[in-house]
Every structure is written in C-alpha cells, then in structure tokens.
Amino acid sequence: MTPRLTVRDMCGAAVHAVRMSWAADRRGVLTVVGLQLTTAVGLAGALLLLRGMVGDVMPLARGGGAGVDLSRLVSGLSVLVALGAVGGILQSLSGMRQQILTDRVDRHVISLVLRTAAHTELLEFEDPDFHDQLQRAVHASRREPAKVVMMLVAMLQVALTVLAIAGVFITMAWWLLPLAALSALPLFKAAKDRRNAVYAMHHSLAENHRRRQYLEQLLTRRDEAKEIRALNLGATLHTRWDSEYAQELTGMTRLIRTYAWREISAKLLSGAMIVGVIASVWALVNAGMVSLPAASTGLAGLWLLSSRMGTASQMLNNMGQSLYFLKDLHNFVAAAVEPLPGPAAPVRPFRTLRARDLTFTYPGANRPTLHGIDISLHQGEIIALVGANGSGKTTLAKLLAGLYAPTGGTLVRDSHPVTDLHQLRHCCAVVFQDFVRYKLTAHDNIAFGRVDDQPHHSRIRYAAESAGVATHLESLPDGYQTVLGREFTDGTDLSGGQWQKLAIARAFYRDAPFVILDEPTAALDPQAEADLFARIRQLFAGRTVLLISHRFSSVRSADRIYVLDSGRVIEHGTHTQLMRTQGRYADLFLTQAAGYLSTTPPAP
Incomplete structure (x- = not known):
C-alpha cells in the first residue's frame, strides 16, 4: 500500500x-x-x-492632451x-x-x-x-x-x-x-x-x-x-x-x-x-x-x-x-542507528569466544538457517568448519565476526556476553570467498585492512610478502601505486590467484586477533595453497583462526573441526577423532580422497 x-x-x-x-x-x-x-x-x-x-x-x-505631462509619461x-x-x-x-x-x-x-x-x-x-x-x-x-x-x-x-x-x-x-x-x-x-x-x-x-x-x-x-x-x-x-x-x-x-x-x-x-x-x-x-x-x-x-x-x-x-x-x-x-565510528580503540585479543545455542533466521525466511549452534574458539587455535554447500558455514562465520546479530542464543567473549558488534568486528579480519576487488591502487587494497591507522608502507610490504604477492606487486609499472583496473588510465589487472593473495594480504595488514578465512585458497594453484597452509600457524601465531574450506587436505591439521549439516553442528573433534567415528566427516573426506586415487594401473 x-x-x-x-x-x-x-x-x-x-x-x-x-x-x-x-x-x-x-x-x-x-x-x-x-x-x-x-x-x-x-x-x-x-x-x-x-x-x-x-x-x-x-x-x-x-x-484631450492638454495638461498631460509627457515628460512624466x-x-x-x-x-x-x-x-x-x-x-x-x-x-x-x-x-x-x-x-x-x-x-x-x-x-x-x-x-x-x-x-x-x-x-x-x-x-x-x-x-x-x-x-x-x-x-x-x-x-x-x-x-x-x-x-x-x-x-x-x-x-x-x-x-x-x-x-x-x-x-x-x-x-x-x-x-x-x-x-x-x-x-x-x-x-x-x-x-x-x-x-x-x-x-x-x-x-x-x-x-x-x-x-x-x-x-x-x-x-x-x-x-x-x-x-x-x-x-x-x-x-x-x-x-x-x-x-x-x-x-x-x-x-x-x-x-x-x-x-x-x-x-x-x-x-x-x-x-x-x-x-x-x-x-x-x-x-x-x-x-x-x-x-x-x-x-x-x-x-x-x-x-x-x-x-x-x-x-x-x-x-x-x-x-x-x-x-x-x-x-x-x-x-x-x-533509520540509521550506528554512527560513524570514532577513533579506534586498541585491539584486544580474546582468550575464548563461544557461541551458545546460537540461532539465526534471515529476514523473510520461513525457517532458521542456524539451529542451536554451540562452538568454542580459543586463542592460538585453528578451528575448521566443513559441510556441504548451504549447511550454514558462512552464515555462522558472519555471526562470529559480528556482521550479523544472532536471532537467538548468545555470543560470549571471555565469559562476557557480546553486546557491541562493532567492537567484535574491530578485532576480526575476514577473507570472504567472494572478496571485493577494489579497483584502486594495490597500496589501497592492502591498507584498507585497517583504515583506522595511518598507512605504513613497511607494514603493507610485510603483509604482501606474508601472502606471497609482494614480488608481483613490486613488478607492476607503478609498484604499489598501480591502479588495479583496466578501465582506468594506466591501470592493470591481476589474475584470480593474485587477487586472492591480495585479499589475504589485506587480512594480514589488519593484524587482528581473530582471523576468518572463507575458502581462502579457492583461486590458488595447488603449490601456492600448500605453501600457505604449511605456514599458516607461523603466519597467524597467537591468533584464533576460523577456516572454512571444502578441501579436506587443508583442514585436517586443524585443532578442532566442526561439521555442519542443515544449520546444525552434527560432529566435532580432531581429524583423527572424526575419522575414527566414521560419521559424516569421514564420508566426506573419503569421497573427496577417492577422486585423487587412481584405480587404473600406470602404463608400463
């Protein structure tokens, strides 16, 4: 109406x-x-x-023109x-x-x-x-x-x-x-x-x-x-x-x-x-x-x-x-209730972040996307989320990052309920699968990771090196000041893998205690992916890492793995524990592993 x-x-x-x-x-x-x-x-x-x-x-x-003052007219x-x-x-x-x-x-x-x-x-x-x-x-x-x-x-x-x-x-x-x-x-x-x-x-x-x-x-x-x-x-x-x-x-x-x-x-x-x-x-x-x-x-x-x-x-x-x-x-x-953020408060790491009976329903949806989620993340751990498409992994990551407020349940940080989503976001770095390719300079693409701070070129270069993209960026016509978009004068473009490394560099530059990586290596070649995951504990030492991936070779070394199905946690444990229980995780792992096993003997 x-x-x-x-x-x-x-x-x-x-x-x-x-x-x-x-x-x-x-x-x-x-x-x-x-x-x-x-x-x-x-x-x-x-x-x-x-x-x-x-x-x-x-x-x-x-x-009768007599008496008429023509000068006045x-x-x-x-x-x-x-x-x-x-x-x-x-x-x-x-x-x-x-x-x-x-x-x-x-x-x-x-x-x-x-x-x-x-x-x-x-x-x-x-x-x-x-x-x-x-x-x-x-x-x-x-x-x-x-x-x-x-x-x-x-x-x-x-x-x-x-x-x-x-x-x-x-x-x-x-x-x-x-x-x-x-x-x-x-x-x-x-x-x-x-x-x-x-x-x-x-x-x-x-x-x-x-x-x-x-x-x-x-x-x-x-x-x-x-x-x-x-x-x-x-x-x-x-x-x-x-x-x-x-x-x-x-x-x-x-x-x-x-x-x-x-x-x-x-x-x-x-x-x-x-x-x-x-x-x-x-x-x-x-x-x-x-x-x-x-x-x-x-x-x-x-x-x-x-x-x-x-x-x-x-x-x-x-x-x-x-x-x-x-x-x-x-x-x-x-209707806007959130003011422009003022000067950023110091980033404080947390020891634990827990979701208790977390439920979430999208506007207009007939049923919840997440049902009674219980999950715990501890400082220094690598936690993995796995499950079929549509199981709620990315939605759960958005709640843990403070991007959505839960419909039901509670987020608890260090024994205190989370009431300030902005503060939670401030302490989190997220690399989404569909990350944004900013058609600005390479410098901006990395510095946007922490816009509250004055950009530091040494930190930008270190983030690029950590993500494995520094060499390529330095070879561009204007180095880090090169515009990444062919639509603009003197602009250039990157390959899909290079863009993904740039998004990861942005997360490194943010230097947050909580890092969420949603399919962070989907566009990387196998060698680059292996190199990244081999160094992930070293690169994010002391931080809490939430990893979402369909590649089980990437998540098997996680400290704890949560398996989601239709918005519910149906299993959790280490890779060894989950394989031993022969549940949903074991089925998914073996199904994916079978694709790499050849049943045809090699030619003589």
Whole structure:
C-alpha cells in the first residue's frame, strides 16, 4: 500500500529540505532568496507604476492632451524598461546561483545517503524492503532537496506578486479578489491528484528500477563482459531490460492520458471563472462604479494573477512529488542507528569466544538457517568448519565476526556476553570467498585492512610478502601505486590467484586477533595453497583462526573441526577423532580422497 502524505508530513519534509540546503550552502540560499525577493518587489513596483501611467494616457486617448505631462509619461516608461532590464539580469544571476546551490545540495544529500548506507547493519541488506527504501532515497537525493528550496523561493515570489495584485483589486472591488482566487482551485486540485498518482507509480516501481539497474550493470561492467559474450547473453539481457522499462513507460503513458483530461478540464473551468471576473469588471466600468484606469490595471493584474496561479499549481505539483520522495529520504537517513565510528580503540585479543545455542533466521525466511549452534574458539587455535554447500558455514562465520546479530542464543567473549558488534568486528579480519576487488591502487587494497591507522608502507610490504604477492606487486609499472583496473588510465589487472593473495594480504595488514578465512585458497594453484597452509600457524601465531574450506587436505591439521549439516553442528573433534567415528566427516573426506586415487594401473 502506497503511503500518503498529510499536510504535516509535507511541511516537515519542506523544513527538512531547507535545513539540508542551509547545511550545504547557506550563502547560496541567502543569495537566491534575496535575488528572488528583489525581483518580486520590482514586479510589484512596476504594477503600481503601470496604474499611474494608464491614468496619464487616458486623456490622450480621449483627444484631450492638454495638461498631460509627457515628460512624466516618458520617465515612467523609462523606469518600466529599466525595471524590466534589471529584472532580467537578476533572473539570470539567480539561475546561475541556483545551479551552484543545486550541485552543492546534491553533494551534501547524496553524502548523507551514502553515509547511512555504509553504516547500516549488514542484515538490512538481506531485506528486499531495505533495497526499495534505498532506491527511493537515492532518487530523492538527486536534486530533490534543492528543487524544493527553489520552488519554495518561487512560491514566495508568487505570494508577493499576488499580494501586490490584491492591493489593486481591493482599491477597485474587493469582492472580486476571492472570485479570482477561486479560479485557481481547479488547477490545484488537478495538480494534487496527478502528484499522488505519479508518486504511487514510482513507489510501486522501486523494485522494477533495481532490476533495470542490475541488468544495466550486467551489460556494461567489465567483470561480467566475458561471460555475457561467451554465452551470447547480450540480446537476451537487453530484451529483458527493455521489457522492464516498457512496464514503467506503459504506466506513465496511462497516467498522463488519464490526468491530462483532468488538467484540461480544470484549466477550462478556471478560464471560465476568469472570464466571469472580467465581465464583472467591465460591468462596473460601464456603470461608472470603477474608473477605466483602475479597471485596466486590475485586468492586467488579473492576467498576472492567472499566470502566477497556473505557475503556482505546477510548482506545488512538482514540489509535492519532491516532498513525497524527501519523506522517503528523511526516513531512510533517520533509520540509521550506528554512527560513524570514532577513533579506534586498541585491539584486544580474546582468550575464548563461544557461541551458545546460537540461532539465526534471515529476514523473510520461513525457517532458521542456524539451529542451536554451540562452538568454542580459543586463542592460538585453528578451528575448521566443513559441510556441504548451504549447511550454514558462512552464515555462522558472519555471526562470529559480528556482521550479523544472532536471532537467538548468545555470543560470549571471555565469559562476557557480546553486546557491541562493532567492537567484535574491530578485532576480526575476514577473507570472504567472494572478496571485493577494489579497483584502486594495490597500496589501497592492502591498507584498507585497517583504515583506522595511518598507512605504513613497511607494514603493507610485510603483509604482501606474508601472502606471497609482494614480488608481483613490486613488478607492476607503478609498484604499489598501480591502479588495479583496466578501465582506468594506466591501470592493470591481476589474475584470480593474485587477487586472492591480495585479499589475504589485506587480512594480514589488519593484524587482528581473530582471523576468518572463507575458502581462502579457492583461486590458488595447488603449490601456492600448500605453501600457505604449511605456514599458516607461523603466519597467524597467537591468533584464533576460523577456516572454512571444502578441501579436506587443508583442514585436517586443524585443532578442532566442526561439521555442519542443515544449520546444525552434527560432529566435532580432531581429524583423527572424526575419522575414527566414521560419521559424516569421514564420508566426506573419503569421497573427496577417492577422486585423487587412481584405480587404473600406470602404463608400463
């Protein structure tokens, strides 16, 4: 169900937009407001001057030019021309300053969205509703706050113009002013209906937009390009993208056709009401109740009023849509509960980390991914997790790393329940199987392991040496300052194994007491894998290592092995103990080992 905005919501969103614009560029806001107000005051002055000039011209029109002060008339015309020229200059200056203000507000608001997204708990990214909220917040962050501020300023200008025109009407026939104002009501009603319909459509298409963006990424990104071409998926993905876009275009076309007739009807009705006001004015002139100069000025003001009201209705329509999206933006930013981390506290190793009856369920899932997990990790140990795909190994690792909060059960560190997930993350280094390949410099790729500290090249080089990638990085054109991405000028790329070593180097640089390695050697050749695991105790001496791997040759030397199946720990012990019990671990180990045993005798 699409949410609706109350008047209070709209006022709150407008105030929020003004605050964000003020925070981004207060001088720009003051400049734009000042220029617009000056323009409005000039227009009001021109209208009053016009009334006096009409009174001077009337004797000439009746053939009685005697006594007419032509110099006053010429001076008045000159002032009107000067006011018009100054008004044009002010509008140009205002337009240029508005562009600068818009860009600065854009940067400020998009920064808020990115900051919020970066400090939102990982679990939120598993929820489709969060991605819809993020999509709408991103949409709202692009020029919507600045647009609202510009419209509020323009509405203020319209209000001042209306006041100036109202002054003329009051001196002529005050009762015509409400009739003139009523002529705008059909326009405002049609604009409101269209605004609600447009927002409802965009709200319902948030997931459609995300699917389109994903298809666009598949068709344009370098990493996906090779497989897209190998499978000849280009035309198929483009067709799906076009179909998703057609859904939005069809909805928009239907909406425009529906509300176009409503807006045409509203304009016809508004025009008929204005014609009625004009007829009333001329009736008053013919009856001698209103002078012709006053009537002429009043009708000129009525034309301006009609024009301004039409503009105002369109502004309110656009501003209303922006306020809808700004409410989404405000809700998204306000929902972030984790502040930017301050200076990092010293990393303190733990003696034990235990999971007691740990349970976890993903948002929207029908059943838990983990059920009553009990596991213990001690300082200096290498602990292994094994099990079939989907058994919950990586999910458990994310809980132990503080990336997810458990749905049930408790994490206990050194006999104290864990309540600060950020502190737990601070003491953990993780190498995921699907690690990120940062298309920045090699230096950054390693230094990102501990961004709280000032980068130290000697530590970066030591981490690269520990991971076995230092020699290759030093041979790059710019050494550690080489950009790792062929999409960028003078950039290069690494092989899959080299990227994996770089991710491991990042973990070394983090220098955390708890290290999680999720399939850390999947892209390494057998010799590199053997070299790494032969030195793993030496490289991570004194640290707790949690190792996830499908290669049993890598985990057999672990101090303790936990076997997961369907989210439960079904066995644990050393390799020797588990082989002796001939349970699930022994079956998996022997099945994998059989693949390396040849049953065919070697050729003579």
